[in-house]
């Protein structure tokens with residue numbers, strides 16, 4: 130998955146354009162920038178690549194979620210439904226909006242369980258936020274049907290699945306808005322960066338203003354611009370955008386490499402009857418950034434983790450013990466440990482995450498191993514790896 134593996138001449142050329150003019154900011158300085166508008170160009174490139182009307186770059190994937198929630202009008206007293214298996218950015222962005230995160234179980238897709246979502250809906254629910262974890266997608270038809278029936282907003286976190294699609298539409302374009310991360314370890318990197326995409330022109334205009342202190346970007350004198358509403362600084366720099374511009378042009382190649390490598394590993398593991406694979410609602414749309422599989426029990430999964438190490442297999446995770454991605458180790462969230470006072474709405478509105486039953490998520494996550502699919506592997510390396518993985522798994526059966 131990490132685009133940094135293939136950082137090269139194309140990325141250096143785009144960055145050099147910026148270095149030569151010295152204009153590191155995305156707005157203004159028209160005369161000095163030699164015609165280079167890397168952030169603007171990257172937004173246009175994302176629109177074309179993803180087939181979406183508007184893309185707004187941000188300083189990170191987390192801030193892309195902040196911006197999406199803000200322009201969707203989500204704030205104090207609103208509940209946002211999110212999965213137990215994701216990245217900490219999900220609840221960080223919800224809390225930053227002043228809204229209340231409501232955590233629900235995942236299923237064998239490793240993403241939101243539509244039944245659990247339906248059961249969590251209250252009169253305060255405003256948004257359902259599926260996270261397309263580990264390269265592939267949530268059951269978007271089911272989630273969209275729930276959102277339509279209950280008049281809720283669908284916000285896709287596609288930070289780990291850029292280039293994937295669902296029934297012919299790119300991930301991130303199916304909900305009311307979608308978010309991407311271009312941090313250093315994502316499929317496309319800017320070093321740090323992110324984007325919010327939408328087909329709604331009003332959301333797009335508000336995102337443009339909100340990411341830049343509410344500036345209305347009318348005229349060509351930044352100092353004279355008006356502030357129609359409150360905003361923040363979530364801008365990306367031209368240097369970061371330049372890297373992403375080179376990378377997004379390579380996205381199709383990156384995704385085909387991932388698919389080619391993943392197929393070799395998956396075909397090899399499929400020969401082991403005890404191995405089952407994560408359900409992918411649209412197999413053809415898998416971005417293939419990871420290969421995620423299940424063992425029949427937690428005990429066997431723990432043994433495979435050890436056996437992988439012994440057989441020299443790297444870059445895999447069992448998220449049950451993970452601090453970043455699974456609720457079990459989110460003690461700061463469970464205890465609501467904040468540097469500043471949280472609102473009463475959040476304090477009283479959140480579930481007691483120490484006692485809520487997430488046994489369904491525990492079952493899937495504890496039996497799951499997710500392997501990163503790298504771009505830089507040679508064909509021979511992937512074959513060798515497949516052999517080691519099969520040998521490791523067979524050794525514990």
Ligand SMILES: *Cc1c(COP(=O)(O)O)cnc(C)c1O
Pocket residue numbers: 189190191192215216218219260262286288289309310311312322323
């Ligand atoms: C990486 C990631 C984010 C946040 O992205 P940053 O750019 O690191 O802030 C959000 N959600 C998911 C699922 C991610 O993997």
